[in-house]
Amino acid sequence: MADRLRTGIDVLDRKLEGGIPAGSLVALTASPASQAELFLYELTATRGTLYLSLDRSGDAVSASISQARARTGDPTVRDVAGEAPLDNAARLVSALPDASNLIIDPIDILERQEPPRYRNFLNELQNHIYNTGSLAILHGLDGYDIPPMRDTTLHMADIVFELDTQVNGDRIENRLAVPKFRGGSALRDIIKLELSDSVAIDTSRDIA
Template sequence: MAKRLQTGIDVLDRKLGGGIPAGSTVALCANPASQAELFLNELTAMRGTLYISLGRTEAAVQQSIDASPARTGDPTVRHITGDAPIDNASKLVSALPDASNLIVDPVDVLERVDYDRYRHFLNEVQNHMANTDGLAILHCLDGEDVPKGRDTTRFMADVVFDLTTEISADTVENRLAVPKFRGGRALNDVIKLELSERVAIDTSRDIA
């Protein structure tokens, strides 16, 4: 059995057989208005992390991590700007040490680049993770303008997390589905998460 890397969410790790297989690339797909960044922040607590930001500045990301109520680590944050985001991201990925996390937030900027170049970047990420027993998390924004490369991201990812947020008159519910899981079995059930202080399983009631 492949070595498993814990997410830090105890019940999720148990359901995944101990965590995510080392060397995996994960697509975390969530609405832009969700609290997905709490999920990302908590992942930084598990091991050394390179946090590539393609939207917010380094200072903004660091401030969010420092203020996060979730358990966090001390990631290296790099903000990529300019006309060659894939080239700049590739240089950072190639220098990532063994057994590290890679977070790309959001990956949408790269998904809008030329298909062949983006596919090549994903292959580079997967090869590096496999060779170093690392874990890559690609944060995919599921908003109104989904990039043309999203199908490629979900196809090439080893694991897909779909985080949905449902708003009713008096509650906000976050549900996590794992429809794809190479190296294990996809989850048949949906997990309700509490994304307020730290990421945890919401056991207040069963999911209908």
């Protein structure tokens, strides 16, 4: 079995037999109005992390991580701005050291670039993550305006996390599905999570 890298979320690591195989490309899709950022923030506590922000400023992301009540690390946060986001992101990714985390948040900006160049970026990214034994999380916003290359992102990803957030009566319910796990076993069960100031398992009644 490939070396497993912890996500920093204990319940998820147990479900995944210790974590995510080193060298994996992971797509995390979630509503823009959800607390999905907590997944990204808690991941930074596990190992050195390069956090590429494509919409919020680097200062805003760093402030959010430092103020989070969840367990976090001290990631290197970089803005990916300008008229050539694919080139700028590729330059930063090329310097990612061994056994590191890479977070791209959100991937939507890159998914709106020229399809051939985006596919090439994903292939080069996958090779670098594999060669360095690292872990990449591509955070995709599952909102009203999904980029046309989202299918390509999900197809290229080794693992897919789908976070569904619903308002049910007086409760907000978060359900995490792992429908794709290339080289492993996808999870048959949905995981109910509490996403408030950290990521925790929901111990209320099971999903019907």
